[in-house]
Amino acid sequence: MSVTLIAGLGNPGREYAGTRHNLGFTLVEALAAAEGLKWKSDSRFEAETARWDVRPGVTRLLVKPQTFMNDSGRALRALLDFHKAPVDALVVAYDDLTIDTGRVKVSVSGSAGGHNGVASLLEHLGNGFIRYRLGIGGPRPAEMDIKDYVLGKFSNEQTTLIAQQLTTFVDGLRLLLNRGPAEAMNTLNRRDHHEPDQA
Numbered sequence: 001m002s003v004t005l006i007a008g009l010g011n012p013g014r015e016y017a018g019t020r021h022n023l024g025f026t027l028v029e030a031l032a033a034a035e036g037l038k039w040k041s042d043s044r045f046e047a048e049t050a051r052w053d054v055r056p057g058v059t060r061l062l063v064k065p066q067t068f069m070n071d072s073g074r075a076l077r078a079l080l081d082f083h084k085a086p087v088d089a090l091v092v093a094y095d096d097l098t099i100d101t102g103r104v105k106v107s108v109s110g111s112a113g114g115h116n117g118v119a120s121l122l123e124h125l126g127n128g129f130i131r132y133r134l135g136i137g138g139p140r141p142a143e144m145d146i147k148d149y150v151l152g153k154f155s156n157e158q159t160t161l162i163a164q165q166l167t168t169f170v171d172g173l174r175l176l177l178n179r180g181p182a183e184a185m186n187t188l189n190r191r192d193h194h195e196p197d198q199a
Contacts, residue, residue: 005090008027008064008093020136020153021095027166032062046065046066046075047076049061063075069120073121076121092129094115102161132173172184
């Protein structure tokens, strides 16, 4: 049986709901809702999971690690080991400050870029997982600490934009799962003139 893990990164708890840093959670929740999947808590892996049987022999497991962002890699390492799945069977959706809010990019390698959740994945898994990077970048007050920004709520304008783009994010994730990272990168990574240049 082929198993693909689709993990959204975020922090558990009501106080973190709707924050920029939880956009990965928001995406996998939207995909689960679109597919009519039910979430269950799995204490063995410190995660919430939703099983998606696409067709006989092909299963996708949606995952929300409950370890807090900075220890996401521990939960995902345990799940990969349990399912005997290679690292490249893992797709990770997470917020990315270097991409404008409302945009998405796919990549298959790179550094953590200051993202503690990705740093934990690299520590526990190494490189090779597929990254579905959801933009949260944009203007922020010069005096605002990055941590405060990512743990803050979207502005009203950004909230509207994310709501409008959520279906597009889900469709892009489906494209990645169905057609592979190369085609997803070709389709989704179109550069915009005001978007930072990122490998």
